[in-house]
Amino acid sequence: MRNTKRAVVFAGDYAYIRQIETAMKSLCRHNSHLKIYLLNQDIPQEWFSQIRIYLQEMGGDLIDCKLIGSQFQMNWSNKLPHINHMTFARYFIPDFVTEDKVLYLDSDLIVTGDLTDLFELDLGENYLAAARSCFGAGVGFNAGVLLINNKKWGSETIRQKLIDLTEKEHENVEEGDQSIL
Template sequence: MNKKVFVLAGDYGYIRQIETTLKSICYHNSDVKIYIFNQDIPQEWFVSVREKMAYRNSEIVDIKLFGGDMRNWSLPPVGQHINFMTFARYFIPSFVSEDIVLYLDCDLVVTRDLTDLFSIDLTNKPLAAAKIIYGLEDRFNAGVLLINNAYWKDKGIQQELINITEREHEHLLEADQTVLNLVMGENYVLLDDTYNFQIGYDQLADSRGQYFIFELPLTPLPAIVHYLSADKPWNTYSVGRLREVWWKYNQLEWSQINSQEELVVKKAKYQALIITGSQQLEQIDYLIKHLPEYDIHILTFTDMGEILRSLASYENIKLHPTVMRWMCRKMIEECDVYLDINHEFKFPDVLEWVQEAKKTILAFDNVANPYHVDQVFPQDNPQAMVDFLKEL
C-alpha cells in the first residue's frame, strides 16, 4: 500500500504548531510518511515521535535544510507571523523521492481522512491548490499544495522558484506565495475550499463587511482548517472562529491517536454573556466561583486591561478582546443569558440585539441600564442572582 506523503516545515520555535498539525494528520490518516523540513529540531524529538507514529504504520523523516540563501531573502513587512522557513517548500524535489506530495503549513489542522485529496489527477499539472480566501482574489493560497513532484523535477520548477526569489525577494508582497503564483500562472488544479478553509481571514472579513464568509457551513468541519493571518488560535487571545478545534488536536495524547479514541470538545452546560467597555464588573468573582456550570464569556470591542485579563485564570471565564461585531451578534444568539453587570457606559445597540434575540437580561441594582432589564438583584446579595441562574 502506497503511503500518503506529507511535507511540513518550521524551526524549533514552532514545534508546538508542527506537532499539532502532525497529530491531526495521524489521528485521521494511517499509512503516512511525513517529511519535516527544519534546521534545528533536536534528534530526540524525532526519535520519540517516530516510535509513536509506528503504531499507525507511519513514519517521520528529519530533513535538515541547510545551504541556499533562505535566511537572506526578505519577508513582507505585513507578515511578521511569517518565518524564512516558508521558502522551504521550494526544495521538495531535492529531498523527497515520491511523485505526489502534500505540502502543509503548520498553522492548520486536518480533520478527516485525505484519501480523496490524494486521488486527484495531477497529470501534466504542477500542483493543486485552493484560491485565496474563498475565491475573493484570483490567485491560490500556498498553505496547502498537492504537488506533482515528478513534474517539478522534470520541468526544473525548483530552480525557477529560486532564481525569481534571488532576483525579486525585496519586492515580493507575499514572499514565496507570490513566486509560486507567478511560476504556475493558471496551470494548476483548483481545490475545493474544504481542503484549505482559510478561517484566519475572519477578522478582515468582518472589517470589510464580507459577511457571506460567516455563512459558509462549518458542519461537518472542513477537511483542512487553515488559521492564516496573525490571529492564531494559540495566541493568548484570538477573535477568529474554531479556536477550540486547534486546541483539541494540540492537547491530544499519542495514546488517543493510536487507540482512535473519539474526540470531544467539552463545553459547559450553559453560556452567560457580558459585553463591556469597563473593567469593573459587579460581583464577577462571586459569580465565577458559584456558577461552575456556566461558561461566562466577556466581550470587549477594544483590548482588555489587566483586571479583565487576570480573570483568565478561572476555567469558566472566556475572554474575547477586540471582538468582531459579527461575532458579537452570533454569541448573543448562542448565549443562554445576558449579564448586564458592567459599570460605566452601556451599549444601547448591544442591548437591543440581546432583546431581539429574546435573551434574558439580568443586572444588579447599582449597575442596571436605563433601557431594559428582565430581572434586577440587590448588589449586596449576589447569591440571589446565582440562585436564579441555577433555576434558569
C-alpha cells in the same frame, strides 16, 4: 488496508514545534500510512525518535530533512512580519521527497478529516493543486495546502526557477513565497 505510504511535508523550526506537533497529530488522527517529511534546520534528533515510534505504530514514518549550509541560505527579506524564512523551504521538496506526488501542509493548520480523496486527485500535467485564495493581493491560491506534482517539479527544476525568481522579486511581492509560487 493501504500498502503504500502517502507523502506529506511540513516545514518549520524548533520555535514552532508545538504547532508542528498539533498539525501532525490532527493529520494522524484522521489518516494512516503516511510518510511525513519535516523540513527543518534545528529540530533535535531526540524529538524525531519519539515521534517516529508513534507514527510507526500507525504504519507511517517520519523523515528528518535538514536544510543546512549553502543549500538553504535565506537572505530574502520580506515586508510581512508573519512570514518566517522556513516558508521558503517548500521550494526544496524535490531534494528530499522521492514520491511522485506529495501533500505540503503548513505547520499551523488542523486536519479535520480523511485526506484520501485529496491524495487521489489526478494532477495530470499540472505542477500542483491548490485552493483559490480568498484574501490577499490579487488572484492567487493559498500555499498552505498544496498537492504537488513532485515528479514534474524535479524533472523541470522548479526549485531553481523558484529560487531565481525569489532572488529577483522578493522585495516586490506582497505575500512572500505564496506570490512567487
